[in-house]
Each structure stands twice: as structure tokens, then as C-alpha cells.
Amino acid sequence: MTELEKGPLGRRRGRGARERILSASRQLFREQGINRTGMDQLCAVAQVSKRTAYQHFGGKDELVAEYLRRFDPDVMPGVFDRTDLTPRERLLAVFDMPASTDLCPYIAAAVELHDPQHPASQYVREYKQAIAARLAETAREADATDPEQLGEQLALLLDGAAARTRVINAGSFPTAAAIAAVLIDNAIPRQPSDEGSITVESGS
Known part of the structure; x- marks a missing residue:
């Protein structure tokens, strides 16, 4: 694919x-919706x-795939790559979504695409x-008893919150975060010195 091409009026476009095209698709x-566009x-x-688009x-299939890749190419680095949070705090930060968050574009695409x-x-x-x-990797860092199970539970909860937010037109992420906190607390054994604070770290 060339970086530069001529448009319909002969003007060079980069x-x-x-x-x-990607902005219009978004x-x-x-x-x-995808199918109606x-x-x-x-x-x-x-x-x-x-001609330029192609x-x-x-084709449209390739465009849809690239449209989705643009949303989060590195898998939520703004949460998982944060070094100022403990592993437990990163697990909870996944649910810290703005009230205006729309239906997850990945779920929306999956609903529309039947192939x-x-x-x-x-x-x-x-x-x-x-x-x-x-999520499972972060749960492992937090010493969860079964990190793979906790990762799947939190992933399911995250998708459910996104779908419910769209259906009832109201934010469900605060409720999901409260449920996630219970799941996390049940999955991560407390140390004898823990008093319930998520910021206490051993090492003394």
C-alpha cells in the first residue's frame, strides 16, 4: 500500500x-451500526x-476489523500498565468507566456479525x-488463589456491565465495581497483618 495516492481530482493524498475513512467508520x-452502513x-x-477506500x-470486512483495532490496540494499557496502583487496585480500575460509556464496540460488532x-x-x-x-495475570500478581478463574469472572462482569448500561441507558459500572471488590476479596487470601486496607504492604 502506498502512502501517497491521487484523489479523484488529481490532488495527492497521504x-x-x-x-x-476510519473516522467516518467510527x-x-x-x-x-455496521450492517446498515x-x-x-x-x-x-x-x-x-x-477506489481510494479500496x-x-x-473491503468493508477489513475496514471493520481495523476500526475495532483502533479502539484499544494494547489492551487497556491505561489500567494494566499503571505502576502507581497495586495489582488489586488495577483489577478494580478496570471498572472505573465514565458515566457516558457506550456499549462496548467489540460486543456491538459481535452482535451484528454472524460469521x-x-x-x-x-x-x-x-x-x-x-x-x-x-485480568488473570494481574490477579496472579495479587496472589489470587485461582487467578484464571478470577480473570474470567471479572471479564464476564465487565462485559455484562457494558451491555446492561446500553440496555437500560444507565451506568452499571459502579455496581459492577462493588461486585468485583467482593470477588477479589474472596479470591485473594488476606495476610495476618492485613486490616482491610488495600494500600498496606509488607516488607518491614
């Missing part, structure tokens, strides 16, 4: 065309020709598995 897929409409909103993306071989469907599975894996 990566701006690709970014406009807007339209969120507002009206056609390439003609995407190209009109992005102000590119269909030079950047082999398990669709490249976006495959990416959704991989992403959700990666979330559970990072």
Missing part, C-alpha cells in the same frame, strides 16, 4: 484519506472515492481473550 458504525455512505462522509482497505470467520469476529474473540488473560 495518510489523511485513510484516517478520514462515527457511522456507532450511530447506525454501506461503503458508498462511508466514502461520502470521508470525502474519498471508492486502495487502503481490501465467526469474519476478520472482525476473529479479532473480537482475540481481544476479549486478551482482556481475560491480562
Whole structure:
């Protein structure tokens, strides 16, 4: 794929065309869904020709997959890579979502796409598995008795909160965070010196 190409009026375009297509897809897929958005409409909103669109993306399937990758390419680094939080605090921080959080785009895509071989469907599975894996890894750092089980429980709770928020049009993440705290406390054995504070660390 070349970085520069000529648009329909002969003007040279660089990566701006690709970014406009992705920006348009993010807007339209969120507002009206993937299946109801056609390439003609995407190209009109992005102000590119269909030829240009297909030079950047082999087709709509490839575009949908790339649209999803752009949301969180490194699997929530703003939570899992934080060094100022304890492992337990990072597990809880996963549920610290703004009240305006919409339905998870990965869940939305999975609902619309019925082909398990669709490249976006495959990416959704991989992403959700990666979330559970990072939760389990963090649970292991927190000395959970069964980190894999806790990771799956928290991943399921996270997806449930996202879906319920969309269905009832009200934030469910504070409730999910309270449930997560109980699961975490039950999964992580307390040390004899623990008095319930999550910031106390042994080492003296």
C-alpha cells in the first residue's frame, strides 16, 4: 500500500484519506451500526472515492476489523500498565468507566456479525481473550488463589456491565465495581497483618 495516492481530482493524498475513512467508520458504525452502513455512505462522509477506500482497505470486512483495532490496540494499557496502583487496585480500575460509556464496540460488532470467520469476529474473540488473560495475570500478581478463574469472572462482569448500561441507558459500572471488590476479596487470601486496607504492604 502506498502512502501517497491521487484523489479523484488529481490532488495527492497521504495518510489523511485513510484516517478520514476510519473516522467516518467510527462515527457511522456507532450511530447506525455496521450492517446498515454501506461503503458508498462511508466514502461520502470521508470525502474519498471508492477506489481510494479500496486502495487502503481490501473491503468493508477489513475496514471493520481495523476500526475495532483502533479502539484499544494494547489492551487497556491505561489500567494494566499503571505502576502507581497495586495489582488489586488495577483489577478494580478496570471498572472505573465514565458515566457516558457506550456499549462496548467489540460486543456491538459481535452482535451484528454472524460469521465467526469474519476478520472482525476473529479479532473480537482475540481481544476479549486478551482482556481475560491480562485480568488473570494481574490477579496472579495479587496472589489470587485461582487467578484464571478470577480473570474470567471479572471479564464476564465487565462485559455484562457494558451491555446492561446500553440496555437500560444507565451506568452499571459502579455496581459492577462493588461486585468485583467482593470477588477479589474472596479470591485473594488476606495476610495476618492485613486490616482491610488495600494500600498496606509488607516488607518491614
